[in-house]
Amino acid sequence: MRTKMIHTALACALLAMTATGCSKTLKAEPKTPAKLVQIQAPMTVLQLQLEQRLDTDGKIPRSLKLNKKMTTDLQVATHGDVFFAASEGGVVSAINATGKLWSIAVKDAITSAVALSLDGKVAVVGTHSGKVVALDANNGNVLWAKSLPTVSYTPALVSSNRVLLSGNNGTLYGLDRATGDVVWQFDTQFSTLGIIGAAKPIAIDRDTAVFGTTDGRIHALNIQTGVPMWTRAVGMAAGGSMTDHLKDVDAMPLVVGSRLYVTSFSGPFVGFDMTTGQKMFAKPIKSLTTPTHLGGMIVVTSTSGDVTAFNAITGDVLWENKELKYRKLTNPVAIGNYIVVGDFEGVIHIFDTSGKIISREKSKGRLTSLQSNQNRLYTQTQAGVVNVWRF
Known part of the structure; x- marks a missing residue:
């Protein structure tokens, strides 16, 4: 995750006031959320198995409390029958069907959570002060805590020996998983006008990680060394207003076999064939969320609330639903x-x-x-409530 808010250091013009105290705002055209239409003969697909309110130690900076338009995306991570969740108020917990296994306060507001290693041994969160904290996933003990010169608003990628994350200053970092020391950093063409946050890095193979950045690009780097391997342009600025110039790749790309799917704030939604490096298609849809796939279709939620399914190869529209206009949709999940x-x-x-x-x-x-994960759906709300649904 990420915190969805527009910033510019040059003009100090924001969609909502940030902690810097800027008073000017960009007034977006009011968008009235669609009213929900009653479903005739609804089916039963999800069954609630657990509702858990997360702990908090109250360590939320006053500036974040006042900023009601900031939406901190604290993602749940899962391993087996255990899930790991963090509250904005600074507490990380491991929970299973019987209750909490452990909880620990990191003594700062949490801005990125929760990254979990594939072996399920290390959990990583980021804080409002720029601290990165690694925890023993078995008991919650702090393995290390390191401070960076920037804050991260999106979960890290924890590989076998690296912790990779995107800083809100446009720098990509590779930390040593055992110590937290910075092994490498890669500076992108940071845009002073962009969405606060960036796409969660993902591994597309054992050696390569992909980052989405505010410059409207995806960058593939060597996980061990940070050496760039390739770059692809995705987001395209269009129009005359400040928001029209936003081209951030703010959502985690989706990898399906040898194909890579990427959304951006300004559009387009792009499908790449990684075996050739060529675009398969580019569709004019604006999105801040990660797509999902089901069978031969890729499903995207747009910034305006449309839900669209595309053919995974050709990009042809298979169906489109406009019933949820301006309801600030999450990522779709199959x-x-x-x-x-x-x-x-x-x-x-x-x-x-x-x-x-x-x-x-x-x-x-x-x-x-x-x-x-498996036959469970995990949802977390801004109010710090996690639900586990069985399907």
């Missing part, structure tokens, strides 16, 4: 033969493969992102 998305009122919308909404569920507070 569960079984269905697609689910969440919204700002905590509603989970369930689509069938034709794009029809066939069911809904409700959680407490604005949903920030969805994750699924």
Whole structure:
């Protein structure tokens, strides 16, 4: 995750006031969220198994409390039947079906959470002061804590011996997993006008990680050394307003076999063939969320609230649903033969493969992102409530 807010150091013009105290704002055209239409004969797809309110030690800076338009995306991480979650108020917990296994306060507001190593041994979070904290996933003990010159608003990538993360200053960092020391850093063409946050880095093979950045590009770097391997342009600035110039790649790219799918704030949505390095298609859709795939389709939620399914090879539109306009949708997730998305009122919308909404569920507070693992859907709200649903 990330915190979705526009910033510019040059003009100090923001969509909402940040901690720097700038008073000028960009006034977006009011967008009225669509009213939900009652579903006739709704199906039962999700069953609530656990509702857990996360602990907090109250360590949220006053500037973040005052900034109601900042949406911190604190993602749940899973390993087996255990999930790891963090509250904005600074507490990380490991939880299973019987309750909390451990909790620890990191004594600062948490801005990025939770990154978990593939072996399930190390959990990593980032804080408002720029600290990166690595925890023993078995007991919550602090393995190390290191301070960076910037804050990160998106989960890290924890590989076998590196912790990779995107700083909000446009720098990509590779830390030693055992010590937290900075092994390498890579500076991108940082834009002073962009979304606060960046895409979570992902590994596309054992040696290569992909980062999305505010310059509208994706960068592939060697995980061990940080040496750049290739770069692809995705986001394109268009129009005359300040927001029209935003081209951030703010969502984690999606890898399906040898294909890479990337969204950007300004558009387009792009599919790449990684075997040739060529674009398969580019579609004019604006998005701040990671796509999902189901069968031969890729599903994207747009910034305006449209949910669209594309052919995974050609990019042709298979279906489009416009019933959730301006409801601030989360990333879509595939569960079984269905697609689910969440919204700002905590509603989970369930689509069938034709794009029809066939069911809904409700959680407490604005949903920030969805994750699924095996036959479980994990939802976390801005209010610090995690629900586990069985499908």
